[in-house]
Amino acid sequence: MPTSSLTALPIRRLTLRDLAVCADLSEDRRWPREEHKWSLLLTAGRGYGIDDPEGGLVGACAVTEYGPHGRPALAAIGMVLVAERHGRKGVGRRLMRHVLSAMGTTPLTLYATPNGRPLYEELGFKATGRAEMVRGHFTPDGAGSRVATRAATAEDLTAILRLDEEVFGTDRTHIITRLPAFADQLRVAEEGGRLIGYAGAWPNMDTHVVGPLVARDTETAKALIASLAAHTDRPLRTDIDARHEELLAWAKERGLVPVGFNTVMTYGITELPGDWSRRFAPLTVAAG
Numbered sequence: 001m002p003t004s005s006l007t008a009l010p011i012r013r014l015t016l017r018d019l020a021v022c023a024d025l026s027e028d029r030r031w032p033r034e035e036h037k038w039s040l041l042l043t044a045g046r047g048y049g050i051d052d053p054e055g056g057l058v059g060a061c062a063v064t065e066y067g068p069h070g071r072p073a074l075a076a077i078g079m080v081l082v083a084e085r086h087g088r089k090g091v092g093r094r095l096m097r098h099v100l101s102a103m104g105t106t107p108l109t110l111y112a113t114p115n116g117r118p119l120y121e122e123l124g125f126k127a128t129g130r131a132e133m134v135r136g137h138f139t140p141d142g143a144g145s146r147v148a149t150r151a152a153t154a155e156d157l158t159a160i161l162r163l164d165e166e167v168f169g170t171d172r173t174h175i176i177t178r179l180p181a182f183a184d185q186l187r188v189a190e191e192g193g194r195l196i197g198y199a200g201a202w203p204n205m206d207t208h209v210v211g212p213l214v215a216r217d218t219e220t221a222k223a224l225i226a227s228l229a230a231h232t233d234r235p236l237r238t239d240i241d242a243r244h245e246e247l248l249a250w251a252k253e254r255g256l257v258p259v260g261f262n263t264v265m266t267y268g269i270t271e272l273p274g275d276w277s278r279r280f281a282p283l284t285v286a287a288g
Helices: 003-008 016-028 035-044 091-103 117-122 154-168 218-229 245-253
Strands: 011-014 046-051 057-066 074-082 108-112 126-136 148-151 185-191 194-204 207-215 236-241 257-267 279-281
Touching: 003 091, 011 091, 016 035, 016 046, 016 057, 016 074, 035 046, 035 057, 035 074, 035 194, 046 091, 057 091, 074 091, 091 108, 091 117, 108 117, 117 126, 117 257, 126 245, 148 218, 154 185, 154 194, 154 207, 185 218, 194 218, 207 218, 218 236, 218 245, 236 245, 236 257
Parallel strands: 074 108, 207 236
Antiparallel strands: 011 046, 046 057, 057 074, 108 257, 126 236, 126 257, 148 185, 185 194, 194 207, 207 279, 236 279
């Protein structure tokens, strides 16, 4: 299809009815199909796509807003994908410009792959950090942890929401309240009856992705990862903020192998809100 024809195709909102074509698009780019993740992004956020007259999608992306309804304080962009047959024709740039226009003055963030980073820099995004993806079967050290962890219950939700907003810097209720259904595990760490961290593990193909991972300190983050690993036979995968060097070194000692890096980028703000020192891993790089 000529580039001129592509620019004439409308960009529309995606819904759960588009789950299969979104997964097909992921697969076209040799990514996992990730229907489970796409389902979360299309219900908790907004998807944008361009239909291919020959079937499927030319391209797509997802935007997840955080903060007061109608007045978001931050929005995360993810899953910016263009079908291989339509690559290098400006489709990704067109989708991103559409999102920038739709979001107005709302600050934006995304995790950029090495291939995507040049486009985002061209559009005005600035690199503010890095996350390292690690993956593998977790090997416990046998020493145990002094940090108490347990499965989360419905009674923990208020405390989890309060901690998450404090650490993330804005309200994420519409995402966090979906975690019990989205994740196979949701665990909390506590001290003296007070919640000091929480983490989820959700299914993605043959792995369990650890995220979000919010913890008072590195020891608490280690305890949460170990407790999640103890309740699954699958390999773990997670994207750890590269500033948390001690946690990354520990994870690698426990069998998680480096897979690659993503660059954390922002638009309209110089750094992400909240407390990065307690924010160890995102729910998913597609939603921050």
